[in-house]
Amino acid sequence: xxxxxxxxxxxxxxxxxxxxxxxxxxxxxxxxxxxxxxxxxxxxxxxxxxxxxxxxxxxxxxxxxxxxxxxxxxxxxxxxxxxxxxxxxxxxxxxxxxxxxxxxxxxxxxxxxxxxxxxxxxxxxxxxxxxxxxxxxxxxxxxxxxxxxxxxxxxxxxxxxxxxxxxxxxxxxxxxxxxxxxxxxxxxxxxxxxxxxxxxxxxxxxxxxxxxxxxxxxxxxxxxxxxxxxxxxxxxxxxxxxxxxxxxxxxxxxxxxxxxxxxxxxxxxxxxxxxxxxxxxxxxxxxxxxxxxxxxxxxxxxxxxxxxxxxxxxxxxxxxxxxxxxxxxxxxxxxxxxxxxxxxxxxxxxxxxxxxxxxxxxxxxxxxxxxxxxxxxxxxxxxxxxxxxxxxxxxxxxxxxxxxxxxxxxxxxxxxxxxxxxxxxxxxxxxxxxxxxxxxx
Numbered sequence: 001x002x003x004x005x006x007x008x009x010x011x012x013x014x015x016x017x018x019x020x021x022x023x024x025x026x027x028x029x030x031x032x033x034x035x036x037x038x039x040x041x042x043x044x045x046x047x048x049x050x051x052x053x054x055x056x057x058x059x060x061x062x063x064x065x066x067x068x069x070x071x072x073x074x075x076x077x078x079x080x081x082x083x084x085x086x087x088x089x090x091x092x093x094x095x096x097x098x099x100x101x102x103x104x105x106x107x108x109x110x111x112x113x114x115x116x117x118x119x120x121x122x123x124x125x126x127x128x129x130x131x132x133x134x135x136x137x138x139x140x141x142x143x144x145x146x147x148x149x150x151x152x153x154x155x156x157x158x159x160x161x162x163x164x165x166x167x168x169x170x171x172x173x174x175x176x177x178x179x180x181x182x183x184x185x186x187x188x189x190x191x192x193x194x195x196x197x198x199x200x201x202x203x204x205x206x207x208x209x210x211x212x213x214x215x216x217x218x219x220x221x222x223x224x225x226x227x228x229x230x231x232x233x234x235x236x237x238x239x240x241x242x243x244x245x246x247x248x249x250x251x252x253x254x255x256x257x258x259x260x261x262x263x264x265x266x267x268x269x270x271x272x273x274x275x276x277x278x279x280x281x282x283x284x285x286x287x288x289x290x291x292x293x294x295x296x297x298x299x300x301x302x303x304x305x306x307x308x309x310x311x312x313x314x315x316x317x318x319x320x321x322x323x324x325x326x327x328x329x330x331x332x333x334x335x336x337x338x339x340x341x342x343x344x345x346x347x348x349x350x351x352x353x354x355x356x357x358x359x360x361x362x363x364x365x366x367x368x369x370x371x372x373x374x375x376x377x378x379x380x381x382x383x384x385x386x387x388x389x390x391x392x393x394x395x396x397x398x399x400x401x402x403x404x405x406x407x408x409x410x411x412x413x414x415x416x417x418x419x420x421x422x423x424x425x426x427x428x429x430x431x432x433x434x435x436x437x438x439x440x441x
Contacts, residue, residue, distance in 0.1 A: 039166025069126025096128025160295025251417030297349030322414025329407025
């Protein structure tokens with residue numbers, strides 16, 4: 001074989017070895033667009049709902065049905081990813097964003113249909129977000145082993161970078177349309193149009209170029225699901241894992257949702273004043289600060305994720321997370337709220353890792369994937385139960401509504417989870433000491 005033949009053979013083998021793998025440049029671009037659009041809409045909606053004259057509980061209702069979607073959408077996205085491919089699942093999620101952007105702009109201000117459309121679009125938003133997250137996380141694993149660290153770093157960087165850019169663009173567009181940072185519904189049209197166009201661009205890129213094309217079916221590529229239920233049930237054999245999931249996910253999930261759902265109400269309080277009516281008086285700055293801290297947190301996780309963490313690490317992270325959430329709820333003014341929110345968003349990234357990668361270290365290697373999925377599902381159940389409780393206790397439309405109460409409730413649940421972890425750690429330490437004494441005798 002001549003040198004040219006060897007070179008052609010090497011190129012052909014290299015191309016074949018890439019079949020079905022993710023195109024990292026496209027993944028990076030689409031991941032950035034996905035999180036950019038997500039952050040843009042999160043910034044816009046609390047202002048937009050006020051500009052349309054919707055009831056004060058509109059954002060709470062939207063968030064509630066988004067959480068409901070996360071109860072069933074992740075498993076659905078996993079099935080779709082296995083059946084049709086992660087690339088198509090991710091692209092379909094972004095196409096769902098396009099539908100959300102168009103639909104939300106058409107919701108009438110005062111109509112019986114509003115009470116039906118708002119929950120329906122919230123469900124679509126949550127389902128689309130789950131498809132993007134599950135499809136994206138799965139796709140970035142479909143790279144050569146030498147590129148796995150790079151692909152995961154791309155996803156985390158896109159999460160932070162896109163999150164910073166979304167509120168920034170939203171504020172700039174609203175400021176361009178009006179000097180008062182939006183007070184009329186018409187002033188949001190450009191921002192919503194940008195959301196739709198960018199979502200469509202991301203969907204098109206992922207659909208057309210997200211993976212290297214397969215020219216033939218590779219043997220052994222079908223996912224086997226026959227033992228998935230058995231593997232999930234087997235998780236209950238690991239008692240430490242079950243305790244961690246109960247404390248970190250079921251009792252830690254509400255701390256996430258208190259901030260996701262009720263911080264827009266908190267910043268409307270007169271002593272905070274970051275949102276006044278439909279006007280932005282610092283809301284974008286708070287959101288951008290949070291995403292910057294998430295980016296920093298994502299980088300710091302790399303220092304811890306390389307080795308198994310101590311049990312006391314979970315105690316510290318959950319306790320700090322709950323304390324910062326309580327600080328947001330009790331903040332007497334905007335600077336204090338900014339400070340607690342910044343630290344909260346930093347710890348948020350550690351909580352995301354604690355609920356997934358950390359807890360999976362307490363099960364057998366073959367159980368890690370089901371362990372992560374179960375932990376995320378339990379966190380969703382805890383979040384939904386908390387939001388249902390908060391909605392039952394009070395309504396944002398009532399004159400005596402307390403924006404701090406949801407944070408106090410969530411913090412109490414987080415501190416309860418922390419206490420359980422402390423008891424577990426002390427009990428484990430006592431057993432180790434008793435074992436050492438027994439050996440010395």
